[in-house]
Amino acid sequence: MNVFWRELRANRKSLIWWCVGMVLMIYAGMAKYAAYATSGTSIADLMKQMPASLSAALGFAGLDVMKASGFYGMLYLYLLLMVAIHAALLGANILAKEERDHTSEFLMVKPASRSRIVTAKLAAAFVNVTVLNLVSLGLSFAVVEQYAAGENMTDEILLLMGAMFIVQLVFLFLGSAIAAVGKRPRSAASLATTVMLVTYVVSIVVDINKNLGFLRYLTPFKYFAAAPVLDRMGYEPVFVVLSALIIVASVVVTYLAYDRRDLKL
Amino acid sequence: MNVFLQELRSQRRSTLIWSLSLAAFGSLYLLLFGAIRNDISAFEDVLKNFPPVAQAALGFVIGTLKTVSGFYAFAFTYIVLCGAIQAANLGVGAIGREIGGSTADFLLTKPRARWSILAQKALAVLVLLVATNVVLLAVTIPVAAAQGPDFDAGLFVLLSATMFFVQVIFASLGLLYGVAAKKVKSVVAVSLPGVFAFYIVGLLGAVVGEDAIRYFTPFKYFDIGYILKNAAYETGFCLVAVAVVVVAVGASFAVFAKKDVQAL
Numbered sequence: 001m002n003v004f005w006r007e008l009r010a011n012r013k014s015l016i017w018w019c020v021g022m023v024l025m026i027y028a029g030m031a032k033y034a035a036y037a038t039s040g041t042s043i044a045d046l047m048k049q050m051p052a053s054l055s056a057a058l059g060f061a062g063l064d065v066m067k068a069s070g071f072y073g074m075l076y077l078y079l080l081l082m083v084a085i086h087a088a089l090l091g092a093n094i095l096a097k098e099e100r101d102h103t104s105e106f107l108m109v110k111p112a113s114r115s116r117i118v119t120a121k122l123a124a125a126f127v128n129v130t131v132l133n134l135v136s137l138g139l140s141f142a143v144v145e146q147y148a149a150g151e152n153m154t155d156e157i158l159l160l161m162g163a164m165f166i167v168q169l170v171f172l173f174l175g176s177a178i179a180a181v182g183k184r185p186r187s188a189a190s191l192a193t194t195v196m197l198v199t200y201v202v203s204i205v206v207d208i209n210k211n212l213g214f215l216r217y218l219t220p221f222k223y224f225a226a227a228p229v230l231d232r233m234g235y236e237p238v239f240v241v242l243s244a245l246i247i248v249a250s251v252v253v254t255y256l257a258y259d260r261r262d263l264k265l
Numbered sequence: 266m267n268v269f270l271q272e273l274r275s276q277r278r279s280t281l282i283w284s285l286s287l288a289a290f291g292s293l294y295l296l297l298f299g300a301i302r303n304d305i306s307a308f309e310d311v312l313k314n315f316p317p318v319a320q321a322a323l324g325f326v327i328g329t330l331k332t333v334s335g336f337y338a339f340a341f342t343y344i345v346l347c348g349a350i351q352a353a354n355l356g357v358g359a360i361g362r363e364i365g366g367s368t369a370d371f372l373l374t375k376p377r378a379r380w381s382i383l384a385q386k387a388l389a390v391l392v393l394l395v396a397t398n399v400v401l402l403a404v405t406i407p408v409a410a411a412q413g414p415d416f417d418a419g420l421f422v423l424l425s426a427t428m429f430f431v432q433v434i435f436a437s438l439g440l441l442y443g444v445a446a447k448k449v450k451s452v453v454a455v456s457l458p459g460v461f462a463f464y465i466v467g468l469l470g471a472v473v474g475e476d477a478i479r480y481f482t483p484f485k486y487f488d489i490g491y492i493l494k495n496a497a498y499e500t501g502f503c504l505v506a507v508a509v510v511v512v513a514v515g516a517s518f519a520v521f522a523k524k525d526v527q528a529l
């Protein structure tokens with residue numbers, strides 16, 4: 001348990017800053033909606049007739065952005081990007097930092113097996129990710145309600161934040177797997193974020209060009225995009241299974257690879 | 266010159282990957298212009314039947330999207346964001362990597378003044394950023410020109426050049442952080458949250474006022490709408506940009522000259 005508490009303490013400050021970032025993001029985003037919504041209903045009609053390619057280029061494909069829930073759905077993509085960065089960085093760094101800072105000697109001579117250390121570290125990372133998610137959830141309730149204008153959004157917010165949690169876990173464990181397998185501990189974090197940013201760009205490409213729709217299996221950002229989730233008020237089973245597979249595979253790889261890792265001292 | 270060349274060499278591969286990815290993304294997006302142009306002209310007919318208020322709200326957007334440069338401007342925000350991350354990586358890493366990776370001991374014992382080391386590092390970062398932008402332009406200009414006869418090359422370059430300016434600002438800020446921080450443990454753990462923090466500040470405009478917020482984030486120094494309309498930059502914000510770069514680089518030299526660089 002010592003490693004677990006130690007990791008929680010070590011990540012406390014950065015977690016607080018990430019929470020502040022999320023709070024600002026949600027608050028600023030919904031304030032923008034207020035300015036937007038007052039501009040009248042004729043724009044809403046106009047939006048409905050806008051060609052799909054055009055609304056995709058403008059960034060609100062398939063969402064009714066005149067409703068608070070639709071606008072929140074547009075904002076959601078940015079929230080997803082932020083938590084993905086947090087999760088990927090956290091997952092990669094929490095394992096890689098010992099070797100990077102030359103502290104692995106001190107940790108590894110302690111009477112704890114490597115898998116126990118990995119468990120403690122992953123558990124601490126899991127707690128961090130959960131806290132960030134809960135803060136976003138709580139704030140979304142508080143802020144979005146103000147703008148909802150009678151629209152009940154509890155279910156929508158719960159669904160989207162649940163999806164966000166799955167995406168967080170995907171990137172967290174992908175990050176830790178990359179750190180466990182990668183040869184150079186100093187480049188683990190940049191490798192993990194590169195993977196994450198590439199999948200993000202793929203998701204934008206999929207948005208703009210519908211012919212490339214098959215690519216969405218490659219990018220977790222598309223597994224639970226706001227529009228389809230809000231449309232059917234649920235997740236597509238394929239993507240839940242796919243995420244679960246990625247998470248389980250990454251966790252297994254993390255344990256196996258770190259267990260026999262040739263630590264750079 | 267050794268430090269300069271060494272920095273170029275060590276960042277060569279990553280810069281190449283960054284430039285090609287940015288160029289590929291920009292080109293892919295530009296290739297979609299043909300399809301969207303037809304949709305837009307159809308939509309313009311629909312727009313005519315709506316009240317003037319609605320036309321005013323969306324008219325500018327539609328008018329902008331009709332030209333290649335205007336269409337490109339929508340994706341360009343993302344390209345600038347990526348470019349800013351690359352620049353912040355280079356800036357933070359330049360000195361931060363040496364101190365964080367405990368190679369500063371070896372570098373600083375060489376018979377070179379600290380200012381010379383920092384100047385060479387900064388120059389290398391500048392060269393790498395120029396190279397990135399040259400690759401981006403060399404790839405995207407032909408692609409954009411192929412999209413139609415109404416291609417305005419001057420405006421396109423003017424727009425694309427804003428990435429370079431934003432990059433220089435982030436590289437300078439990164440350089441200052443790398444020099445001033447006690448120890449940079451992980452470069453991306455600094456550059457990514459840093460760049461996104463400025464990006465979020467840009468989005469706060471709706472809360473604190475769009476005009477006031479522009480001074481606080483480099484992403485807003487070069488307003489795309491203004492550039493498309495006037496084919497020029499805003500003089501005031503150019504001065505702000507220059508001031509930020511000068512202060513950040515100057516402060517980096519001042520701090521690094523007296524910095525207590527701890528040995529392993």
